[in-house]
Amino acid sequence: MTLDRLSGLAVAGLGLALLLFVIPDQVEAVDYGWVRPETLPSLAAAALLLLGLMQAATGRGGGGPDRRATARALLYLGYTAAAVWAMGRLGFVWVAPVMVLVLMLWLGERRPLWLAVGAGAVPAAVWVVVAGLLGRGLPG
Structure with a gap:
């Protein structure tokens, strides 16, 4: 497995951890405002997950860091x-x-x-x- 595939999996894992554990635990629910506080962090975490998986699937670089x-x-x-x-x-x-x-x-x-x-x-x-x-x- 190449380093770029490994880094893609690491980024995807971070995005998944943010979505499942960090954001629900650290973002307070509020009943005011038109944008919920978890909206932007969840979008960013979902992007990390998706793009990390794309990197893991398509990575082909070689060599060391x-x-x-x-x-x-x-x-x-x-x-x-x-x-x-x-x-x-x-x-x-x-x-x-x-x-x-x-x-x-x-x-x-x-x-x-x-x-x-x-x-x-x-x-x-x-x-x-x-x-x-x-x-x-x-x-x-």
Whole structure:
């Protein structure tokens, strides 16, 4: 079995675990708002399940993992964990714009307009969807 097939099965397993255990256990049922809180996470988890199964069925790559890409992915995972921790301590409004800006710079974006739009508009859009449309609070 190739690595891309294994990674597809791992992603599909994650999507299934989210659908069966995490989302039902961690998302509160509410009787207000026009979008139920579990709708978007369930759609994302179903996409992970479906796309993971597609990758497992059609994968044909060979060889071992790219060490540089693996190290970069682990660094990104650590960065994301640190950002989530900081959001819990300092709040979404303060951490999210900085997090997005650092991520954009890390990925090589250098155009000031795009940096400003990304660091301002993306967190604002998340806030509008979560706080405004779903009526849920964000950290901090």
